[in-house]
Amino acid sequence: METTLSLVGLAKNGDKQAFGDLYNEIYKDLYRFAYYTLGNREDAEDAVSETFLEGYKGLKNLRDETLFKPWMMRILSIRCKRKIKQYVTTRQKIDPEDISEHVISFDLNTDNDEKLALLAALSTIDYSERTILVLAVVEGYKTREIADILGCPQGTVSSKLYRTLKKLRAELERK
Structure with a gap:
């Protein structure tokens, strides 16, 4: 299996399979962060999907390939912050009982x-x-x-x- 660094390089050059491999490599970490931040499975999945889409579109702008995961976490953090602001404006509360036991x-x-x-x-x-x-x-x-x-x-x-x-x-x- 190729290293993360080489996958990022390939993905920056348009290799969709390499980006798919990067997705598989860090999805769980991003999802876990979004889930614990947002407290809702569906919103976490949406935030992670939107993050990967934004990451794919902006990958050519990533200067240091070794910072791919922190860069994606930063994008996700901003997305989660927006979702929480949306919760507040629509007066939705995060209910701990709604969180999937799985x-x-x-x-x-x-x-x-x-x-x-x-x-x-x-x-x-x-x-x-x-x-x-x-x-x-x-x-x-x-x-x-x-x-x-x-x-x-x-x-x-x-x-x-x-x-x-x-x-x-x-x-x-x-x-």
Whole structure:
């Protein structure tokens, strides 16, 4: 199998199969981020699909091929932010009970009550906090990488992550 770097190079030159291979390689990571950010399976799928379409169209503008995945995560992060703004303007709420048990189970090895408590606690934090938390805890990015994805200082990411974890801990201890 070809490396991600060579696939990006091929895809930039118009190889649709190479882009399809890149899609298969990072789809789960992007979907997981969108799902934890948006809390809704359908919206997460839409956001990821729109992200891949935008990524395909803009791939020739990617300067550093080693940054393909962070670049796609940044596009997705912006899409998720737009969807959340849309939620707010239409007064839709993210309901933790609507979240598919199938998707939750692959990352959380806890019982249903704990899952619901965690999802309820996640719904209490704002978008930027949830984004940093998901990138760090679920996706495993380091604070420097998160700062690059979000376009903000590393110190901001570190302090927001610390405060968010502290806030979640307090919320979970209350329940």
